[in-house]
Amino acid sequence: MVVVRRAALEIRREEDMVRVRRSVRQWADELGFGLVDQTKLVTAASELSRNALVHGGGGTVVFEALEDGPRRGLRLTFTDEGPGIPDVELALSDGYTTGSGLGFGLGGAKRLVNEFSIESRRGAGTRVVMTRWK
Amino acid sequence: MANGRLAQVLERHRAQLSSDWIREQTADGVLRDTRIDEAELRGQCDEFLALLVRATLEGGTNVSGPAFAPVRDMLERMARWRGERGFTPSQTALFVLSLKKPIFSRIRVDFEREPGALFQEIWRATELIDSLALLTTEAFQRGREAVIARQQAEMLELSTPVVKLWEGILALPLIGTLDSARTQTVMETLLQRVVETGSEIVIIDITGVPTVDTLVAQHLLKTVSAARLMGVECIISGVRPQIAQTIVHLGVALSDVITKANLADAFKLALSKRGMGIGARTGGV
Numbered sequence: 001m002v003v004v005r006r007a008a009l010e011i012r013r014e015e016d017m018v019r020v021r022r023s024v025r026q027w028a029d030e031l032g033f034g035l036v037d038q039t040k041l042v043t044a045a046s047e048l049s050r051n052a053l054v055h056g057g058g059g060t061v062v063f064e065a066l067e068d069g070p071r072r073g074l075r076l077t078f079t080d081e082g083p084g085i086p087d088v089e090l091a092l093s094d095g096y097t098t099g100s101g102l103g104f105g106l107g108g109a110k111r112l113v114n115e116f117s118i119e120s121r122r123g124a125g126t127r128v129v130m131t132r133w134k
Numbered sequence: 135m136a137n138g139r140l141a142q143v144l145e146r147h148r149a150q151l152s153s154d155w156i157r158e159q160t161a162d163g164v165l166r167d168t169r170i171d172e173a174e175l176r177g178q179c180d181e182f183l184a185l186l187v188r189a190t191l192e193g194g195t196n197v198s199g200p201a202f203a204p205v206r207d208m209l210e211r212m213a214r215w216r217g218e219r220g221f222t223p224s225q226t227a228l229f230v231l232s233l234k235k236p237i238f239s240r241i242r243v244d245f246e247r248e249p250g251a252l253f254q255e256i257w258r259a260t261e262l263i264d265s266l267a268l269l270t271t272e273a274f275q276r277g278r279e280a281v282i283a284r285q286q287a288e289m290l291e292l293s294t295p296v297v298k299l300w301e302g303i304l305a306l307p308l309i310g311t312l313d314s315a316r317t318q319t320v321m322e323t324l325l326q327r328v329v330e331t332g333s334e335i336v337i338i339d340i341t342g343v344p345t346v347d348t349l350v351a352q353h354l355l356k357t358v359s360a361a362r363l364m365g366v367e368c369i370i371s372g373v374r375p376q377i378a379q380t381i382v383h384l385g386v387a388l389s390d391v392i393t394k395a396n397l398a399d400a401f402k403l404a405l406s407k408r409g410m411g412i413g414a415r416t417g418g419v
Binding site for chain 2: 036038108
């Protein structure tokens, strides 16, 4: 598997989320993803960048265009330096929320992509890596 | 004080400098459009020269010093004024930069017999004009940012129209990103209009919303619940295929809400709920 292209964006304010969504749509479009896949990626990225902003106090997202033989994919890595997630299993379950949201964001994002992993330690921030293949 | 010599040049030739400077600017094409007329330009130039003479007499060429405060204020106002009228950053900086040539000519005449002093004063004038031009560019940038902030606030108000489609039927076409600040405005406007018009059915059209994530879904559900508490039924229209598939994967339950793929279908449903309908006239035209 080769990383063909890489770029990063900061998530510090609400306006930055608009930029993240727009960039994801553009990258997905350039990689040849269809409208449904583009929308799924943009929606998942929207959930994760909001998590990084609201729960992590801001962070970064790294975009990577992947090539694996004939397959092409988009990998997004969201990193924040927030308080971390104490129980990842619980956070992934639907309807669970520590804020005032619906509690479907993290689990929903996982269902919208092909590969999904969370690394989080208390006090050491959170890192979410997700990939969608075409 | 050596600084004083440049100030004296400016003071002695003020009238001449002003007319040379205006000629420079009109030659550069600033006046070729209708954004500024000659009287306005003359006013700006005379005001600036008067302030500049006073500032250089008191404070030399230190543009960040207190003596230059009135000059900085004026440049700030001028840059904003030009920014609002659609001048480019270079056209705005040109106001100051085009003063260079007239000043150089005057210095050359005054210091013809002193080559050392000639060079020194020209250098001083260059430094002075360049720092003033930088100030102008910064002020221009600040003006632009203020305009953008104001436009964002205006968009918040503008982009939430509630339209009456029929007696008792309202439509709320949503366009763009539904961030929390906007959604609050949207919800307030909608509920207010419901009361004013005594409507029974509201169609919320999300054709113009590019992404429906869990927060957007939550905002929609809250709006629907609030309207329902007021005895109003909501229909969400504009649920495109890709949005529908994404919502299913997200796991958000929108099943309690009536949804339609487009506004026309939603309107038809709303009419039939009110015992009305649209059909071709029998007999034809």
